[in-house]
Amino acid sequence: MKVLLIDDHPLILSALQSVIQGLGSHVSVIGVGSARATRETLKRDSDFDLVLLDLHLGDADGFELLAELRSSYPALPVVVVSASDRASDVIRAIDLGAMGFVPKRASNETLFEALHMVMSGGIYVPPMTLGSERRAEKPEGDTVPSVLHVVGQSALDSGFQTQPALDAIGLTPRQTEVLALLLQGQPNKMIARELGLSVETVKDHVAAVLRALGVSSRTQAVLAVSQMSQQSGGFAAWRKSK
Structure with a gap:
C-alpha cells in the first residue's frame, strides 16, 4: 500500500509517517509539507492507494485542496487528519468527498481502524x-x-x-x-x-x-x-x- 501524507508541521508529519509505516512492510509512505509539493508529487506519480490530508496548510486551504484532489484524482481516497473535530468540519470534509475524518488526538488504534474501514470501501467519522x-x-x-x-x-x-x-x-x-x-x-x-x-x-x-x-x-x-x-x-x- 502506497500512502501520501500531507502536513506542514514537520514533527507531526514525521510521527504520522512512523505510525503508518508501522502497519507493515507492505506499506510505503511519502510525506510532503505543502499543497504545492502535493501537486508536484502526484504529477510525477499518481499511483497512490491513499492520501492523508491535514486541513491547515501554510500555502493553501485544506478544504480547497481536498476538493481539488477529489476532482483531479477521483479514484484516490482521501482521509482528513485534523486537529479540529468540529462537526461542521467533519460534514464539510465528507461533503467534499473525503472518505474519512480522524482527529489528531485519536489513538493509533483508531487511526488504523479508520484506514482499514476506508481501504475496505467504507467511510470513517469520529464517534466523539x-x-x-x-x-x-x-x-x-x-x-x-x-x-x-x-x-x-x-x-x-x-x-x-x-x-x-x-x-x-x-x-x-x-x-x-x-x-x-x-x-x-x-x-x-x-x-x-x-x-x-x-x-x-x-x-x-x-x-x-x-x-x-x-x-x-x-x-x-x-x-x-x-x-x-x-x-x-x-x-x-x-x-x-x-
Whole structure:
C-alpha cells in the first residue's frame, strides 16, 4: 500500500509517517509539507492507494485542496487528519468527498481502524465528534444536522460505546443496494444505470432510504451510516451479513 501524507508541521508529519509505516512492510509512505509539493508529487506519480490530508496548510486551504484532489484524482481516497473535530468540519470534509475524518488526538488504534474501514470501501467519522457537541456550547456558525444530534445523543447516553444499528432501520434489499451506491457518491442517473432501474424509481428509493435514516440529505446519510456501521465492522460487512 502506497500512502501520501500531507502536513506542514514537520514533527507531526514525521510521527504520522512512523505510525503508518508501522502497519507493515507492505506499506510505503511519502510525506510532503505543502499543497504545492502535493501537486508536484502526484504529477510525477499518481499511483497512490491513499492520501492523508491535514486541513491547515501554510500555502493553501485544506478544504480547497481536498476538493481539488477529489476532482483531479477521483479514484484516490482521501482521509482528513485534523486537529479540529468540529462537526461542521467533519460534514464539510465528507461533503467534499473525503472518505474519512480522524482527529489528531485519536489513538493509533483508531487511526488504523479508520484506514482499514476506508481501504475496505467504507467511510470513517469520529464517534466523539457528534456527542461532544452536546457537552459544550456550539461555536458560532457551526450548524449540525438533526441526525447528528440523534446519533450524538445515543452515543452520549451509552458512554460512546454503541451506535444505533443499521438493522434497526429496516431497509429492503433494493434500498440497501441503492444506499451502497449512494455512499459511493453516485448520482441518481448512475445508480439507475447500475441497477437497471428508471431514474424516477431510484429517486423513490433514495427518498425512502433518507426517511429510514431520519435525514434529509446524502451527506447526512453518509455520516449516519458511518456511525451506525462502525459497530458491525463497516457497511460492507453489514451487507454481507444480510
